[in-house]
Amino acid sequence: MTTIVVSLGHEVIARSIEVDEVAAVTSRERPDVALVGLGDSSDHALDLIGEIVRQAACPVIALLETDDHAFVSEAAKRGVFAYITSGEAEQLQDSLAIVLRRFAEFQNLEGAFGRRALIERAKGILMERHAIDENHAFEMLRAHARSSNRKLTTIADAVVDGHRLLPRDPDAAGSAG
Numbered sequence: 461m462t463t464i465v466v467s468l469g470h471e472v473i474a475r476s477i478e479v480d481e482v483a484a485v486t487s488r489e490r491p492d493v494a495l496v497g498l499g500d501s502s503d504h505a506l507d508l509i510g511e512i513v514r515q516a517a518c519p520v521i522a523l524l525e526t527d528d529h530a531f532v533s534e535a536a537k538r539g540v541f542a543y544i545t546s547g548e549a550e551q552l553q554d555s556l557a558i559v560l561r562r563f564a565e566f567q568n569l570e571g572a573f574g575r576r577a578l579i580e581r582a583k584g585i586l587m588e589r590h591a592i593d594e595n596h597a598f599e600m601l602r603a604h605a606r607s608s609n610r611k612l613t614t615i616a617d618a619v620v621d622g623h624r625l626l627p628r629d630p631d632a633a634g635s636a637g
Contacts, residue, residue, distance in 0.1 A: 464549045465552070467549060468549055468552065468553050468556075473489045473491055477508070479504065482508055482512055482515075483512075486512055487515065487517065490517075491517070491518050492518060493518050493519050493520070493521060493556060493560060493563075494508075494517070494518050496509050496512070496520055496522050498523065498528070502534075506531070509535050509538045509539065510539070513538060514539075518563070519560070519562070519566075520539065521540070521542045521555055521556070522540050522542070522543035523543070523544060526545060541562060542558065578613055578620060579598075579601065579612065581620050582597075582601060582615070583598055584597075586601070586619065601619070
């Protein structure tokens with residue numbers, strides 16, 4: 461399989477790796493995708509898949525010589541993005557293209573959820589501080605973002621970060637000085 465990967469113009473970072481080393485290697489090398497072959501031990505392959513996914517380093521494709529439904533089921537639980545059973549270059553290239561696109565979509569969706577959570581936290585802080593409802597809190601964020609020509613998430617981040625520096629009781633600020 462290494463020959464096929466190289467023939468497609470990709471670089472092979474590690475041909476064989478221990479589970480306790482995979483996080484450091486993927487962190488250092490920053491691969492676009494990890495190909496994990498079943499090899500002699502399905503447990504080893506599953507542990508590699510789990511560790512790479514846990515580190516969110518990159519998507520993982522499992523390489524199998526034959527269909528192994530039990531392995532595929534367990535690999536799916538651990539976060540594998542795809543698997544292939546063929547050693548054909550075209551199938552690998554197609555799988556790579558699909559996996560890379562789906563991983564980018566996953567990261568974009570994950571980022572959107574993170575931005576949404578940040579805005580929700582900022583609204584909550586404003587609601588508490590100003591005794592206003594959710595709509596007014598959102599309007600405060602949006603108005604400030606527009607007037608300062610900055611992104612809504614930048615303003616929300618500033619509110620959340622600034623909130624950490626403020627005392628819990630607004631009246632405590634006057635008595636602290």
